[in-house]
Amino acid sequence: MSMAAPAFNLRTDLDAMWLLPSLKPRIANQLAGLVNTAPAWMKNERPLVSFSFDDVAKSAAHSGARLLAEHGATGTFYVSGSLVGTHSDYWINADRDDIVELIRSGHEIGCHTHGHLSIANATPERIFAETRTNTRFLRTLEPDLKIDNFAYPFGRASPGLKKRLATRFHSSRSTRAEVNHGRIDLQLLSAFPLMDRKMTPRVIDRILDRAVQTNGWAIFYTNDVALQPSPYGCSPALLAYALTAAEARGIECAPIRDALLKIGAERTF
Template identity: 45%
Template sequence: MLTIPLDGDVAGAATWRVRLTHRLARHIRTSPVELAPATPLVSFTFDDVPVCAATTGAQMLEAHSARGTFYISGGLIGTQARHWRVADADHITALHTAGHEIGSHTYSHIFVPNLRSESIVAESQRNAECLRAVVPGLTLESFAFPFGFGSLPAKKTLASIYRTSRGIGPGLNVGRADLQLLKANPLMDGRLDAAGITRLMDEALEKKGWLVFYGHDVVENPSPYGCSPGLLETALRAAGDRDIACVPVAEALRRAL
Protein backbone atom coordinates (compact mmCIF):
# COMPACT_ATOMS: atom_id res chain seq x y z
CA MET A 1 0.00 0.00 0.00
CA LEU A 2 1.13 3.47 -0.81
CA THR A 3 1.51 5.82 2.11
CA ILE A 4 1.38 9.01 0.07
CA PRO A 5 -2.03 10.59 0.74
CA LEU A 6 -4.45 11.08 -2.11
CA ASP A 7 -5.89 14.33 -3.32
CA GLY A 8 -8.74 15.16 -1.01
CA ASP A 9 -7.44 13.20 1.96
CA VAL A 10 -5.14 15.98 3.09
CA ALA A 11 -7.42 18.83 2.06
CA GLY A 12 -9.66 18.25 5.06
CA ALA A 13 -6.73 18.19 7.43
CA ALA A 14 -4.84 21.22 6.10
CA THR A 15 -3.62 23.49 8.87
CA TRP A 16 -5.01 27.01 9.30
CA ARG A 17 -1.67 28.33 8.05
CA VAL A 18 -1.94 26.37 4.83
CA ARG A 19 -5.55 27.50 4.41
CA LEU A 20 -4.61 31.14 4.95
CA THR A 21 -1.67 30.86 2.57
CA HIS A 22 -3.93 29.28 -0.02
CA ARG A 23 -6.62 31.93 0.44
CA LEU A 24 -4.06 34.65 -0.22
CA ALA A 25 -2.84 32.74 -3.26
CA ARG A 26 -6.43 32.65 -4.56
CA HIS A 27 -7.02 36.35 -4.20
CA ILE A 28 -3.74 37.73 -5.47
CA ARG A 29 -3.08 37.00 -9.12
CA THR A 30 0.60 36.42 -9.87
CA SER A 31 0.14 35.70 -13.58
CA PRO A 32 -2.84 37.83 -14.61
CA VAL A 33 -4.10 37.51 -18.15
CA GLU A 34 -7.23 38.27 -20.10
CA LEU A 35 -8.75 35.03 -21.31
CA ALA A 36 -11.03 35.47 -24.31
CA PRO A 37 -11.35 32.29 -26.35
CA ALA A 38 -13.05 32.68 -29.73
CA THR A 39 -15.28 29.75 -28.82
CA PRO A 40 -16.17 28.18 -25.47
CA LEU A 41 -13.78 25.42 -24.39
CA VAL A 42 -13.79 22.45 -22.06
CA SER A 43 -10.75 20.66 -20.61
CA PHE A 44 -11.09 17.30 -18.87
CA THR A 45 -8.20 16.76 -16.45
CA PHE A 46 -7.27 13.77 -14.31
CA ASP A 47 -4.87 13.88 -11.35
CA ASP A 48 -2.46 11.16 -10.18
CA VAL A 49 -3.86 9.12 -13.00
CA PRO A 50 -5.40 5.83 -11.93
CA VAL A 51 -5.20 3.07 -14.56
CA CYS A 52 -8.96 3.37 -15.17
CA ALA A 53 -8.59 7.07 -16.03
CA ALA A 54 -5.75 6.29 -18.45
CA THR A 55 -7.75 3.49 -20.09
CA THR A 56 -11.55 3.86 -19.69
CA GLY A 57 -11.46 7.64 -19.25
CA ALA A 58 -9.07 8.28 -22.15
CA GLN A 59 -10.98 5.93 -24.49
CA MET A 60 -14.27 7.66 -23.68
CA LEU A 61 -12.74 11.05 -24.48
CA GLU A 62 -11.31 9.71 -27.74
CA ALA A 63 -14.73 8.31 -28.74
CA HIS A 64 -15.97 11.91 -28.60
CA SER A 65 -12.90 13.27 -30.47
CA ALA A 66 -11.85 14.86 -27.18
CA ARG A 67 -8.42 14.86 -25.57
CA GLY A 68 -7.59 15.48 -21.93
CA THR A 69 -4.76 16.44 -19.60
CA PHE A 70 -3.33 13.84 -17.22
CA TYR A 71 -1.27 15.26 -14.32
CA ILE A 72 1.27 12.71 -13.18
CA SER A 73 3.52 12.39 -10.13
CA GLY A 74 6.56 10.38 -11.21
CA GLY A 75 6.91 8.91 -7.73
CA LEU A 76 3.46 7.31 -7.97
CA ILE A 77 3.86 5.62 -11.37
CA GLY A 78 2.76 1.98 -11.26
CA THR A 79 2.04 1.97 -7.52
CA GLN A 80 -1.02 0.71 -5.67
CA ALA A 81 -2.85 3.53 -3.88
CA ARG A 82 -5.77 3.22 -1.47
CA HIS A 83 -8.49 3.63 -4.07
CA TRP A 84 -6.78 2.60 -7.30
CA ARG A 85 -3.67 1.37 -9.08
CA VAL A 86 -1.71 4.22 -10.65
CA ALA A 87 -0.98 4.15 -14.39
CA ASP A 88 2.39 2.70 -15.38
CA ALA A 89 4.88 3.78 -18.04
CA ASP A 90 3.03 1.96 -20.84
CA HIS A 91 -0.21 3.75 -19.97
CA ILE A 92 1.56 7.11 -20.02
CA THR A 93 3.15 6.36 -23.38
CA ALA A 94 -0.26 5.34 -24.76
CA LEU A 95 -1.87 8.56 -23.51
CA HIS A 96 0.82 10.67 -25.14
CA THR A 97 0.63 8.71 -28.41
CA ALA A 98 -3.17 9.15 -28.51
CA GLY A 99 -2.74 12.94 -28.32
CA HIS A 100 -3.58 13.54 -24.68
CA GLU A 101 -1.47 16.01 -22.72
CA ILE A 102 0.84 14.76 -19.99
CA GLY A 103 0.91 17.37 -17.23
CA SER A 104 2.99 17.56 -14.09
CA HIS A 105 2.18 17.16 -10.40
CA THR A 106 5.06 17.28 -7.89
CA TYR A 107 7.27 14.17 -8.18
CA SER A 108 6.45 12.95 -4.65
CA HIS A 109 2.86 14.25 -4.69
CA ILE A 110 4.01 16.55 -1.92
CA PHE A 111 1.97 19.43 -0.51
CA VAL A 112 3.29 22.58 -2.24
CA PRO A 113 2.52 25.33 0.36
CA ASN A 114 5.12 23.88 2.75
CA LEU A 115 7.91 23.82 0.16
CA ARG A 116 10.66 26.33 -0.39
CA SER A 117 11.17 27.57 -3.94
CA GLU A 118 14.29 25.39 -4.41
CA SER A 119 12.32 22.31 -3.41
CA ILE A 120 9.52 23.13 -5.87
CA VAL A 121 12.12 23.49 -8.62
CA ALA A 122 13.80 20.23 -7.57
CA GLU A 123 10.46 18.36 -7.46
CA SER A 124 9.58 19.72 -10.91
CA GLN A 125 12.95 18.80 -12.39
CA ARG A 126 12.81 15.30 -10.94
CA ASN A 127 9.30 14.82 -12.29
CA ALA A 128 10.34 16.08 -15.73
CA GLU A 129 13.34 13.71 -15.80
CA CYS A 130 11.15 10.81 -14.74
CA LEU A 131 8.45 11.54 -17.33
CA ARG A 132 11.01 12.14 -20.10
CA ALA A 133 12.47 8.72 -19.34
CA VAL A 134 9.01 7.42 -20.26
CA VAL A 135 8.27 9.81 -23.16
CA PRO A 136 11.56 11.14 -24.59
CA GLY A 137 11.51 14.85 -25.36
CA LEU A 138 8.20 15.40 -23.54
CA THR A 139 7.27 19.05 -23.05
CA LEU A 140 5.57 19.79 -19.73
CA GLU A 141 3.52 22.99 -19.94
CA SER A 142 0.83 22.37 -17.35
CA PHE A 143 0.99 21.78 -13.60
CA ALA A 144 -1.68 20.87 -11.04
CA PHE A 145 -1.30 21.53 -7.32
CA PRO A 146 -1.42 18.26 -5.36
CA PHE A 147 -4.49 18.49 -3.07
CA GLY A 148 -5.33 21.77 -4.83
CA PHE A 149 -3.46 23.94 -2.33
CA GLY A 150 -1.08 26.66 -3.50
CA SER A 151 0.70 29.67 -2.09
CA LEU A 152 1.86 33.01 -3.45
CA PRO A 153 5.60 32.10 -3.47
CA ALA A 154 4.78 28.72 -5.05
CA LYS A 155 2.78 30.37 -7.82
CA LYS A 156 5.68 32.70 -8.60
CA THR A 157 8.14 29.81 -8.74
CA LEU A 158 5.81 27.64 -10.81
CA ALA A 159 5.25 30.50 -13.29
CA SER A 160 8.92 30.21 -14.25
CA ILE A 161 8.49 26.50 -15.03
CA TYR A 162 4.95 25.98 -16.40
CA ARG A 163 2.44 27.95 -18.50
CA THR A 164 -0.37 27.13 -16.08
CA SER A 165 -1.02 25.70 -12.62
CA ARG A 166 -4.47 24.23 -11.98
CA GLY A 167 -6.18 24.45 -8.63
CA ILE A 168 -9.48 23.00 -7.45
CA GLY A 169 -11.43 26.23 -6.90
CA PRO A 170 -14.63 26.00 -8.96
CA GLY A 171 -15.74 28.41 -11.67
CA LEU A 172 -15.22 29.40 -15.26
CA ASN A 173 -11.91 30.68 -16.65
CA VAL A 174 -12.78 33.78 -18.64
CA GLY A 175 -11.88 37.47 -18.62
CA ARG A 176 -9.34 38.42 -15.98
CA ALA A 177 -7.74 35.19 -14.81
CA ASP A 178 -4.66 33.87 -13.04
CA LEU A 179 -2.71 31.33 -15.08
CA GLN A 180 -1.04 30.04 -11.93
CA LEU A 181 -4.33 29.09 -10.29
CA LEU A 182 -6.74 27.98 -12.97
CA LYS A 183 -10.24 27.27 -11.74
CA ALA A 184 -11.45 23.70 -12.01
CA ASN A 185 -14.70 21.93 -11.20
CA PRO A 186 -14.95 18.48 -9.66
CA LEU A 187 -16.11 15.75 -12.02
CA MET A 188 -17.13 13.53 -9.14
CA ASP A 189 -20.45 11.76 -8.70
CA GLY A 190 -20.77 12.89 -5.10
CA ARG A 191 -20.32 16.55 -6.03
CA LEU A 192 -21.78 17.04 -9.50
CA ASP A 193 -24.84 15.67 -11.25
CA ALA A 194 -26.36 16.02 -14.72
CA ALA A 195 -28.12 19.27 -13.76
CA GLY A 196 -24.83 20.72 -12.51
CA ILE A 197 -23.10 19.74 -15.74
CA THR A 198 -25.88 21.40 -17.77
CA ARG A 199 -25.52 24.59 -15.71
CA LEU A 200 -21.74 24.72 -16.15
CA MET A 201 -21.88 23.99 -19.88
CA ASP A 202 -24.60 26.60 -20.46
CA GLU A 203 -22.52 29.16 -18.57
CA ALA A 204 -19.43 28.30 -20.65
CA LEU A 205 -21.51 28.72 -23.80
CA GLU A 206 -23.11 31.97 -22.72
CA LYS A 207 -19.91 33.62 -21.47
CA LYS A 208 -17.64 31.99 -24.06
CA GLY A 209 -15.43 30.73 -21.27
CA TRP A 210 -13.01 27.91 -20.60
CA LEU A 211 -14.47 25.23 -18.34
CA VAL A 212 -12.00 22.87 -16.66
CA PHE A 213 -13.05 19.64 -14.94
CA TYR A 214 -10.84 17.61 -12.63
CA GLY A 215 -11.11 14.13 -11.25
CA HIS A 216 -9.23 10.91 -10.62
CA ASP A 217 -10.66 7.43 -11.21
CA VAL A 218 -13.25 6.63 -13.91
CA VAL A 219 -15.04 3.48 -12.82
CA GLU A 220 -18.43 2.19 -11.65
CA ASN A 221 -18.67 2.93 -7.92
CA PRO A 222 -15.78 5.42 -8.02
CA SER A 223 -13.84 6.76 -5.04
CA PRO A 224 -15.06 10.08 -3.55
CA TYR A 225 -12.48 11.74 -5.83
CA GLY A 226 -13.52 10.18 -9.12
CA CYS A 227 -16.45 9.67 -11.45
CA SER A 228 -18.50 6.91 -12.99
CA PRO A 229 -18.28 6.39 -16.76
CA GLY A 230 -21.91 7.57 -16.82
CA LEU A 231 -21.05 10.99 -15.40
CA LEU A 232 -18.12 11.43 -17.80
CA GLU A 233 -20.38 10.42 -20.70
CA THR A 234 -22.99 12.96 -19.58
CA ALA A 235 -20.33 15.71 -19.57
CA LEU A 236 -18.93 14.68 -22.96
CA ARG A 237 -22.42 14.63 -24.50
CA ALA A 238 -23.29 17.99 -22.94
CA ALA A 239 -20.19 19.50 -24.57
CA GLY A 240 -20.93 17.77 -27.89
CA ASP A 241 -24.58 18.93 -27.89
CA ARG A 242 -23.31 22.51 -27.62
CA ASP A 243 -20.44 22.07 -30.12
CA ILE A 244 -17.93 22.91 -27.38
CA ALA A 245 -14.42 21.65 -28.20
CA CYS A 246 -12.84 19.45 -25.51
CA VAL A 247 -9.09 20.02 -25.65
CA PRO A 248 -6.14 19.63 -23.26
CA VAL A 249 -5.19 22.51 -20.97
CA ALA A 250 -2.13 23.60 -22.99
CA GLU A 251 -4.17 23.69 -26.22
CA ALA A 252 -7.07 25.51 -24.54
CA LEU A 253 -4.68 28.15 -23.26
CA ARG A 254 -3.34 28.74 -26.77
CA ARG A 255 -6.92 29.22 -27.98
CA ALA A 256 -7.90 31.43 -25.04
CA LEU A 257 -5.09 34.00 -25.18
Protein backbone atom coordinates in the same frame (compact mmCIF):
# COMPACT_ATOMS: atom_id res chain seq x y z
CA MET B 1 -13.66 40.21 40.10
CA SER B 2 -13.45 39.54 36.37
CA MET B 3 -10.30 40.25 34.44
CA ALA B 4 -10.31 42.09 31.13
CA ALA B 5 -9.43 40.08 28.06
CA PRO B 6 -5.97 40.84 26.67
CA ALA B 7 -5.91 43.32 23.82
CA PHE B 8 -5.74 41.86 20.31
CA ASN B 9 -2.35 42.41 18.73
CA LEU B 10 -2.68 42.04 14.95
CA ARG B 11 0.96 41.20 14.25
CA THR B 12 1.46 38.84 17.20
CA ASP B 13 -1.84 37.02 16.84
CA LEU B 14 -1.55 36.56 13.07
CA ASP B 15 2.00 35.29 13.47
CA ALA B 16 0.73 32.74 15.97
CA MET B 17 -2.05 31.66 13.60
CA TRP B 18 0.45 31.36 10.75
CA LEU B 19 2.49 28.87 12.77
CA LEU B 20 -0.47 26.54 13.28
CA PRO B 21 0.03 23.67 10.79
CA SER B 22 -3.68 23.34 10.09
CA LEU B 23 -4.14 27.04 9.34
CA LYS B 24 -0.99 27.85 7.39
CA PRO B 25 -1.85 26.05 4.10
CA ARG B 26 -5.44 27.29 4.19
CA ILE B 27 -4.37 30.90 4.70
CA ALA B 28 -1.71 30.58 2.00
CA ASN B 29 -4.27 29.11 -0.39
CA GLN B 30 -6.66 31.99 0.25
CA LEU B 31 -3.90 34.54 -0.25
CA ALA B 32 -2.98 32.88 -3.55
CA GLY B 33 -6.33 33.95 -4.94
CA LEU B 34 -5.71 37.59 -4.08
CA VAL B 35 -2.55 37.94 -6.19
CA ASN B 36 -2.80 37.65 -9.98
CA THR B 37 0.64 36.24 -10.75
CA ALA B 38 0.19 35.66 -14.49
CA PRO B 39 -2.71 37.79 -15.74
CA ALA B 40 -4.23 37.06 -19.13
CA TRP B 41 -7.32 38.23 -20.98
CA MET B 42 -9.16 35.36 -22.65
CA LYS B 43 -9.67 35.87 -26.39
CA ASN B 44 -11.21 32.56 -27.44
CA GLU B 45 -13.69 32.53 -30.32
CA ARG B 46 -16.00 29.94 -28.71
CA PRO B 47 -16.51 28.43 -25.25
CA LEU B 48 -14.10 25.71 -24.17
CA VAL B 49 -14.03 22.68 -21.90
CA SER B 50 -11.07 20.61 -20.71
CA PHE B 51 -11.04 17.27 -18.92
CA SER B 52 -8.09 16.56 -16.64
CA PHE B 53 -7.06 13.54 -14.59
CA ASP B 54 -4.79 13.73 -11.56
CA ASP B 55 -2.11 11.30 -10.32
CA VAL B 56 -3.04 9.11 -12.69
CA ALA B 57 -5.25 6.07 -12.00
CA LYS B 58 -5.04 3.16 -14.46
CA SER B 59 -8.80 3.39 -14.98
CA ALA B 60 -8.41 7.01 -16.06
CA ALA B 61 -5.68 6.06 -18.52
CA HIS B 62 -7.91 3.33 -19.96
CA SER B 63 -11.63 4.04 -19.46
CA GLY B 64 -11.22 7.81 -19.27
CA ALA B 65 -9.03 8.02 -22.36
CA ARG B 66 -11.33 5.65 -24.26
CA LEU B 67 -14.39 7.80 -23.54
CA LEU B 68 -12.56 10.93 -24.66
CA ALA B 69 -11.53 9.18 -27.89
CA GLU B 70 -15.15 8.17 -28.57
CA HIS B 71 -15.97 11.88 -28.58
CA GLY B 72 -12.96 12.83 -30.69
CA ALA B 73 -11.29 14.51 -27.71
CA THR B 74 -8.05 14.36 -25.78
CA GLY B 75 -7.36 15.28 -22.17
CA THR B 76 -4.64 16.36 -19.78
CA PHE B 77 -3.18 13.78 -17.40
CA TYR B 78 -1.23 15.28 -14.48
CA VAL B 79 1.25 12.56 -13.53
CA SER B 80 2.98 12.18 -10.17
CA GLY B 81 6.03 10.08 -11.00
CA SER B 82 6.39 8.32 -7.65
CA LEU B 83 2.87 6.90 -8.02
CA VAL B 84 3.40 5.34 -11.45
CA GLY B 85 2.95 1.57 -11.29
CA THR B 86 1.85 1.56 -7.65
CA HIS B 87 -1.36 0.85 -5.73
CA SER B 88 -3.08 3.58 -3.74
CA ASP B 89 -5.77 3.19 -1.10
CA TYR B 90 -8.50 3.56 -3.73
CA TRP B 91 -7.15 2.47 -7.13
CA ILE B 92 -4.30 0.99 -9.12
CA ASN B 93 -2.15 3.68 -10.70
CA ALA B 94 -1.16 3.76 -14.35
CA ASP B 95 2.18 2.14 -15.17
CA ARG B 96 4.90 3.33 -17.53
CA ASP B 97 3.33 1.64 -20.56
CA ASP B 98 -0.01 3.31 -19.82
CA ILE B 99 1.61 6.75 -19.78
CA VAL B 100 3.47 6.05 -23.03
CA GLU B 101 0.19 5.00 -24.67
CA LEU B 102 -1.47 8.23 -23.52
CA ILE B 103 1.35 10.21 -25.15
CA ARG B 104 1.07 8.23 -28.40
CA SER B 105 -2.70 8.80 -28.43
CA GLY B 106 -2.24 12.57 -28.38
CA HIS B 107 -3.12 13.29 -24.78
CA GLU B 108 -1.23 15.94 -22.84
CA ILE B 109 0.97 14.86 -19.94
CA GLY B 110 0.97 17.50 -17.22
CA CYS B 111 3.10 17.79 -14.11
CA HIS B 112 2.26 17.13 -10.46
CA THR B 113 4.97 17.00 -7.81
CA HIS B 114 6.99 13.79 -8.04
CA GLY B 115 6.13 12.70 -4.50
CA HIS B 116 2.65 14.29 -4.52
CA LEU B 117 3.80 16.89 -1.99
CA SER B 118 1.76 20.04 -1.52
CA ILE B 119 2.26 23.43 0.11
CA ALA B 120 0.82 21.87 3.29
CA ASN B 121 3.97 19.83 3.84
CA ALA B 122 6.71 21.43 1.73
CA THR B 123 8.18 24.84 0.93
CA PRO B 124 7.77 26.46 -2.49
CA GLU B 125 11.43 25.69 -3.26
CA ARG B 126 10.97 22.03 -2.33
CA ILE B 127 7.88 21.78 -4.50
CA PHE B 128 9.67 23.45 -7.41
CA ALA B 129 12.52 20.95 -7.04
CA GLU B 130 9.93 18.16 -7.05
CA THR B 131 8.61 19.36 -10.41
CA ARG B 132 12.11 19.09 -11.84
CA THR B 133 12.44 15.54 -10.52
CA ASN B 134 9.06 14.70 -12.00
CA THR B 135 10.00 16.18 -15.36
CA ARG B 136 13.19 14.13 -15.48
CA PHE B 137 11.21 10.98 -14.71
CA LEU B 138 8.58 11.66 -17.37
CA ARG B 139 11.27 12.23 -19.98
CA THR B 140 12.60 8.75 -19.35
CA LEU B 141 9.32 7.66 -20.96
CA GLU B 142 9.54 10.09 -23.87
CA PRO B 143 12.75 12.16 -24.18
CA ASP B 144 11.14 14.93 -26.23
CA LEU B 145 8.02 15.20 -24.09
CA LYS B 146 6.81 18.78 -23.57
CA ILE B 147 5.61 19.32 -20.01
CA ASP B 148 4.28 22.85 -19.83
CA ASN B 149 1.38 22.71 -17.39
CA PHE B 150 1.13 21.94 -13.68
CA ALA B 151 -1.64 21.02 -11.25
CA TYR B 152 -1.39 21.77 -7.53
CA PRO B 153 -1.59 18.55 -5.48
CA PHE B 154 -4.79 18.75 -3.40
CA GLY B 155 -5.42 22.11 -5.12
CA ARG B 156 -3.23 23.95 -2.59
CA ALA B 157 -1.35 27.03 -3.77
CA SER B 158 0.42 29.99 -2.20
CA PRO B 159 1.59 33.37 -3.52
CA GLY B 160 5.24 32.33 -3.31
CA LEU B 161 4.66 29.00 -5.01
CA LYS B 162 2.69 30.61 -7.84
CA LYS B 163 5.51 33.05 -8.49
CA ARG B 164 8.07 30.24 -8.57
CA LEU B 165 6.02 28.03 -10.85
CA ALA B 166 5.45 30.91 -13.28
CA THR B 167 9.15 30.74 -14.19
CA ARG B 168 8.71 27.16 -15.41
CA PHE B 169 5.10 26.41 -16.34
CA HIS B 170 2.66 27.99 -18.78
CA SER B 171 -0.18 27.35 -16.34
CA SER B 172 -1.00 25.84 -12.96
CA ARG B 173 -4.45 24.39 -12.28
CA SER B 174 -6.17 24.77 -8.93
CA THR B 175 -9.39 23.28 -7.58
CA ARG B 176 -11.28 26.57 -7.31
CA ALA B 177 -14.74 25.84 -8.66
CA GLU B 178 -15.34 28.60 -11.19
CA VAL B 179 -15.62 28.98 -14.96
CA ASN B 180 -12.55 30.77 -16.29
CA HIS B 181 -13.56 33.86 -18.26
CA GLY B 182 -12.44 37.41 -18.92
CA ARG B 183 -9.26 38.23 -17.02
CA ILE B 184 -7.71 35.13 -15.46
CA ASP B 185 -4.56 34.09 -13.62
CA LEU B 186 -2.68 31.45 -15.62
CA GLN B 187 -1.03 30.27 -12.40
CA LEU B 188 -4.39 29.64 -10.71
CA LEU B 189 -6.74 28.18 -13.31
CA SER B 190 -10.11 27.30 -11.83
CA ALA B 191 -11.57 23.79 -12.17
CA PHE B 192 -14.57 21.73 -11.05
CA PRO B 193 -14.48 18.26 -9.45
CA LEU B 194 -15.97 15.67 -11.81
CA MET B 195 -16.72 13.21 -9.03
CA ASP B 196 -19.90 11.24 -8.49
CA ARG B 197 -20.08 12.17 -4.82
CA LYS B 198 -19.83 15.91 -5.61
CA MET B 199 -21.26 16.39 -9.10
CA THR B 200 -24.60 15.73 -10.78
CA PRO B 201 -25.74 16.07 -14.40
CA ARG B 202 -27.81 19.09 -13.39
CA VAL B 203 -24.76 20.87 -11.97
CA ILE B 204 -22.73 19.95 -15.06
CA ASP B 205 -25.45 21.58 -17.17
CA ARG B 206 -25.25 24.77 -15.11
CA ILE B 207 -21.46 24.89 -15.41
CA LEU B 208 -21.55 24.41 -19.18
CA ASP B 209 -24.37 26.93 -19.57
CA ARG B 210 -22.21 29.41 -17.68
CA ALA B 211 -19.31 28.69 -20.04
CA VAL B 212 -21.58 29.47 -23.00
CA GLN B 213 -22.95 32.65 -21.41
CA THR B 214 -19.49 34.03 -20.63
CA ASN B 215 -17.66 32.52 -23.63
CA GLY B 216 -15.60 30.93 -20.90
CA TRP B 217 -13.46 27.88 -20.27
CA ALA B 218 -14.73 25.13 -17.96
CA ILE B 219 -12.11 22.72 -16.64
CA PHE B 220 -13.06 19.45 -14.94
CA TYR B 221 -10.75 17.25 -12.90
CA THR B 222 -11.07 13.76 -11.48
CA ASN B 223 -8.90 10.80 -10.49
CA ASP B 224 -10.27 7.36 -11.35
CA VAL B 225 -12.97 6.47 -13.88
CA ALA B 226 -14.76 3.32 -12.73
CA LEU B 227 -18.20 1.75 -12.40
CA GLN B 228 -17.75 2.05 -8.65
CA PRO B 229 -15.48 5.09 -8.42
CA SER B 230 -13.52 6.16 -5.38
CA PRO B 231 -14.66 9.26 -3.47
CA TYR B 232 -12.30 11.19 -5.76
CA GLY B 233 -13.35 9.69 -9.08
CA CYS B 234 -16.23 9.50 -11.49
CA SER B 235 -18.24 6.82 -13.23
CA PRO B 236 -17.96 6.39 -17.01
CA ALA B 237 -21.59 7.53 -17.19
CA LEU B 238 -20.84 10.89 -15.54
CA LEU B 239 -17.84 11.55 -17.79
CA ALA B 240 -19.85 10.56 -20.86
CA TYR B 241 -22.66 12.89 -19.77
CA ALA B 242 -20.28 15.84 -19.46
CA LEU B 243 -18.74 15.14 -22.88
CA THR B 244 -22.15 14.81 -24.54
CA ALA B 245 -23.52 17.90 -22.80
CA ALA B 246 -20.54 19.96 -23.98
CA GLU B 247 -20.99 18.75 -27.55
CA ALA B 248 -24.71 19.61 -27.47
CA ARG B 249 -23.84 23.21 -26.58
CA GLY B 250 -21.16 23.57 -29.24
CA ILE B 251 -18.41 23.81 -26.63
CA GLU B 252 -15.00 22.88 -27.97
CA CYS B 253 -13.13 20.22 -25.99
CA ALA B 254 -9.36 20.67 -25.75
CA PRO B 255 -6.54 19.65 -23.42
CA ILE B 256 -5.07 22.43 -21.28
CA ARG B 257 -2.12 23.07 -23.63
CA ASP B 258 -4.41 23.62 -26.64
CA ALA B 259 -7.01 25.62 -24.72
CA LEU B 260 -4.29 28.05 -23.61
CA LEU B 261 -3.49 28.77 -27.25
CA LYS B 262 -7.17 29.15 -28.09
CA ILE B 263 -7.61 31.82 -25.40
CA GLY B 264 -4.61 33.68 -26.80
CA ALA B 265 -2.27 32.91 -23.92
CA GLU B 266 0.80 32.02 -25.94
CA ARG B 267 3.85 31.04 -23.96
CA THR B 268 6.58 33.69 -24.02
CA PHE B 269 9.45 31.69 -22.48
